[in-house]
Amino acid sequence: THLYLPELASDLEGVLHRARDAGVHRCITLGIDVATSRRAVELAEQYDMIYAAVGIHPSESARATAADIDAIRELANHPRVVAIGEIGMDFYWQDVPPEPQYRIFEAMLNIAREADLPVVIHSRNAVREIEWFVQELGITHLKGQMHCFEAEELDARFFLDLGMHISIAGNVAYKGFKYLPTVRAIPLNRLLLETDSPYLTPLPKRGQHNEPANIVYVAEKLASIKNIPLDTLITHTTQNARELFGV
Template structure:
């Protein structure tokens, strides 16, 4: 199973980051995609991805940070997109729900990310809150039909799911599905088999039953079980579907299984070099 959206570089994990990562891989997680959200956070994201072959990185600045400074910082990071550890551009997008940054500045920053994704031929990790029509217009305008990506932590309805899938984008589902499963049944039914991804958004959105507190990649198995029930599939089928979709979008490197630990390895080979 692949956690396609986690923020393990955030201070929430400063006390036990290595243990959190080891726990998830010990439970059977195959890989995770560590999502950058700020220029200042990039070195920590990069360090995580360089320390473990199962951790992949994205490069981007969250819409909450939008402004002239973020635009300049993004331009300064552009060269990092050439790293083989970077599998996507983002997280970027539009957030009209919390509106922490002015709309025009969010649009400018998102447009710059879409341009980078197009040029680097990388997928986008998209954050979209109450802004579906506007973000789809921006993707048409700046993506020119040549970008793909995932609407992470998908928050729309069945109609939006169909429209997004028809345009070739994926949708990521996480702990939110466990809070109100019946709200998500028709939405998940509208997502074509080839467009479903699984994510935690750790440290946010810890799945039920104890949704308060910090989320971590090990809890993705709970979310996957809830989604499997709603889809009427086995957990194995759901995992296989989501893994194949992650490899399709982010590239086959994200699904490559880590080699088995050598028998004489004192620590069981939990961490790859």
């Protein structure tokens, strides 16, 4: 989630209250640049149920400086930081050239390795490029989360073999979602849920700002897709998140 964004920050107490009422006891809020990463850490310091992830999003990579990389490296050592993210690559908008994206992604992967933290990888329209780049860097094992994953089963297998978890958000219920076979193939012990709030609002809340409480709708949809009891899915995905992020 991105709890520092105005859609959520303007009613943060209410957002967290509704999350608790829905059975959500931990939230990880992800930065996309230095300023939002710092804000994520501040929120994690203020609220016991919030943890922070820090990083530079691919959309911000062309503006990122060496000083920004150093700032993320410093934030990574904060005790409330549990991951490096949101990082990765994005060729959906095609407004940031590949070169700065590769440069910043590699820097963020290095910070994650140095800090021994999992990564949260954004891969919109860039799954194959990330696969190539990870191999180019000689990475044979990587712990973390493939965020809002939308790709073929063979791509999921690549990241599972690498050691990653696969995360599914509310867009799994959208009419245009093309990857149900991929979702069915993800083993329960490597599956994660997320909201990506305030974005990707799941049905039946679509048209409103998304928030952490709505993760229950993601869980219900996934349990239906995988044809398993809801409690079973929640138990596994909760345990996966706790073990991966140490929360």
